[in-house]
Amino acid sequence: MIEAVRLRKHYGRTKAVDDLSFTVRPGRVTGFLGPNGAGKSTTMRMILGLDTPTGGDVKIDGKHYTEFKEPLRKVGALLDAKWVHPNRSARAHLKWLAVSNKIPASRVAEVLEIVGLSEVAHKNAGGFSLGMSQRLGIAGALLGDPEVLLFDEPVNGLDPEGIVWIRQFMHRLAGEGRTVFVSSHLLSEMAQTAQDLIVIGKGQLISQTTTEQFISDATKDHVRVRSPHAVKLREILAADATITEDAVDGALVVHGIPAEQIGEIAAEHQIVLHELSPQRGSLEEAFMQLTKESVEYHAH
C-alpha cells in the first residue's frame, strides 16, 4: 500500500505537487493519470525517495522508502528505461542491482527469462531498442520480487505483443495481491489495464475512484438503437429523450432513457429492434472533461 498525505513539492514559486493525498491499495492495478506537468513524475520520485517533499509525507506500508534496508525487495520501480549505463551489459546491470540488495544471483537469469531478454543478456544496453530497454527496466523492477510496483509509461516503445504481455503481467501481479501503480498518457490502454484511478492536475488531486465510476461520473451514457421502424420509435421516445442520428449508419442515439426501458417500449408497440446497445463513455472523454482546466500546452 502506498499512502500520500498532504504531499507538497515546491520549486521556488512553482507548486509541482500541492497538498496531494491518496492511497494506492494492494490487489489492484491503479492508474495514475494527469496532463503533462500535472506532477506525476515528481510524485513518483518522492514515493521513491529520489526527491524530498517540501511538505507532507508519502509512505509505503507505513515506512518511507529510504527506511527500507533492502528496498528492491519491497518496491520495484520502472521510471525511465534509459537509466542504464550504455556500455554495461543487461546482465551486469541486473547483477549489481541484485548484489546491492542481497538478492541471489540466480534471480538475474530468472527475470531476464521472464521479460524475454535471455538471449541478449550479454549485450550492452546502449545498443538496445526502446522496447528492449523497457523490458530490461521491467526486469530490474521485478528483481526483488517486490510487493509494490511502480511503472511510469511501461508500454513506451513496446510492440503490440509486448503491450499485451505487460498488461496481462500487471493484472497477474495485482492478482497475486501486490500493489501496482502505473502512470500513463495512453488512456485507451489504461482503460483496459487499471481498475482504480488516481487523477491529478496542476499538482492537486482531481479524482480517486474506480475506473468504471470515473467514466460514468464524467460522461453521459447513451443507447444506440437500430430498427426497421425507426421513425415510429423516434416519435414515441421523443417525449422523454434527446435523440440524434449516427452519421454513418443512421442508427438512433438516445440520451436519457436506459436500454431496458427502450426495449419494453418497443415490445409494447410491437416495434422490431435490430440493435439496442448501451454505449458507455470512454476514459478519454471522461479525462478530457475533468482535466480541461489543467492542461499546459494547448494546440490550436
Place this chain on the structure above:
Amino acid sequence: MIEAIGLTKRYGRTVAVDDLSFTVQPGRVTGFLGPNGAGKSTTMRMMLGLDRPTAGRVLIDGKPYAELHRPLRTVGALLDAKWVHPNRSARAHLRWLAKSNGLPAKRVDEVLDAVGLTQVAGKNAGGFSLGMSQRLGIAAALLGDPKVLLFDEPVNGLDPEGIVWIRTFMQNLAAEGRTVLVSSHLLSEMALTASELVVIGRGKLISQSTTSEFIDRSTGNTVLVRSPQLAKLGPLLVDKGFTVHDGADGALTVSGATSDQIGDVAAANGVVLHELSPQRGSLEEAFMQLTGDAVEYHAEIGK
C-alpha cells in the same frame, strides 16, 4: 498516393523487406502495422529515399522521392522527433528547413501556431520534452503544406490532450484529400485513428484492407442479448440454428447470427429485449491472430 511495387531490402542475408506491394490512397488515414522487426521503419525510410531498395520501387504520386523537385512540398515526414540539433531554437530549425525548399518564412510561424509551440519557438530544442519535440517534428512535416504525410509513432510522448489533438489533426489532413500514412504499435489508438490498414510481418504484406474488414475477418462476431424472457428466447434462437452461450450476469452470447436476425426472432415471438448489442473484436485481437508467428521477442506470459 504512395505505391510500393515489389519493394525488397536485404542486409547481407537478412531480408528486411520482401517483395512488398501496397497502395496508400489519399483522403483517408492509413495505419501501417507490424510487430517489431517487421520492416516498417525500413519501408518508411525507402519511401523517403533514405535507404535504397535492393529491388522494386516505391513511388510518391508516381515519382521516386529523389526525383521530387521540392520534396518537402510533396511529402512531410515525422520519423524521429530527436533529429533536431539540441542547441538550435525551434524556430531556427524550421527556418533552415523552409529555406532549403524555398518556402516563405511566414510559413514557419504558421506551423508553429498550428502545433501550439509559438510561445517556446525561441527556446533550444534540446530542452524540449518528448511531447514538445514531437510537436516540433510535426511542425516540420507540415512546413511545405505537403500532399503526402508520413508519421512514425506520432503519439509517442504526447499527453492525453496531445493524443486527441494529433488524432483529430491527422483525420482533418486526410479529410482535406491528403495521403496520411501512420505507423504505430498502439493498436487501441490506431483503431480510433486509421480507417485503412496496411499490415506487414517479416517484411511481407499480411493484409491491406479497411480497419473494420480487418477486424471482422479475424475475430468472430457475436451478439450480446439481455431480456427478461431469455428462457423463451434462447430455445427459439437455437431452433434457428444459431449458437447460444450463457454470458456474464445472465445475458446470452449468440454467434452465427446478426443482431438484425435476433431482433426479428424476438419481435415475431413477442419477446421483450433489454439489450441487443453486436460485439466486435478489437483490432488488437485481430492483429495478434494474424501476426502470431511473425513476432521477434517472445516474453513468457505464463511466468
Place this chain on the structure above:
Amino acid sequence: MTLLAVERIKLFSTRSPYWCSALALVLGVGLTAIIAASTDDGQLSIGVTQFGSSQLALSVVLVMAALAVTTEYRFSTIRATFLAVPNRTSALVAKTVVVAFIAGVLGEIIAFGSWGVAKLLSPASDLAINTGGEWRHVAGIGLLYGIGAVLAIAVGILVRQTAGAVAILLVWNMLLEGLIGIIPKVGTKIQAWLPFQNANNFLALPAGSDPGEGMAAGIDFKLSQWGSLAYFAGIAVALLVVALIVAKRRDA
C-alpha cells in the same frame, strides 16, 4: 562489504576504467622509458623515474575517478543506485573506497613499472631503493593516486558533468597551482598550502640529492613530508564530506 561489491561490479562492467588504466600505464611508464632511453647509461636517478607517474598518469587517474561518478549522472544510473541503496552517503562512500583503492593499486603498478623500465634500459645507473626517502618517492605514488581519486570523486559529485569536472581537475592540477607561484611575494607562500603542491612535497627526495626535487622547488613548506600528505588527504576528505552533504540534500 555488499556495497563495495556493487561498486566493483559497476566499475568493471564498463570499458572506460580499463581504457583509463591502460592509458595511465602507457603514459607513466612510457615517459620514463623515453627519458631512460635518451639519457646516457649511468646518468639516471630515482627522481627522474617518477616524472611520468606523478604528473601525466596522475591526471589520467583523476579523470578516471571523476568519470566513475559523472557517468552515473550522465546516464541517470545514479537514480537506479539511489533506488537500490537509499542511503546515499554509504553508496557514494563505497564508490569512493573502491575507486581510491583501485587508483592506489594502479599507482603502485605504474610507479614500480616505471622504476623497472628505467632499470632495464639503464642498467648502469644507481637506481637502488635504499633510503626511506627513496621508498617514499616510488611507493608513495599509490597513496597519491588514492587520495587524488577521492578528491576527483568529490569534484565529480559536486559538478555532476563530465566536461566540467575534468576541466576543473586538469586545470587545477596541471596549471592553476603552478601559476599561483608567479604572483610576486605571496605566490610561493600560498603554494605552500595548496593540495597538489603538498602532494609533490610528500614525494620530494632530500634536498640536493636529486633533480626530482624540482617538482616542488622554491616553496617553503610549513609541513613535514608526511604532514603534507596528511594535509592533501585532509583537503580531499573535507571536499568529499561537502560533496556527500550536497548529494544527500539534492533531488536525485
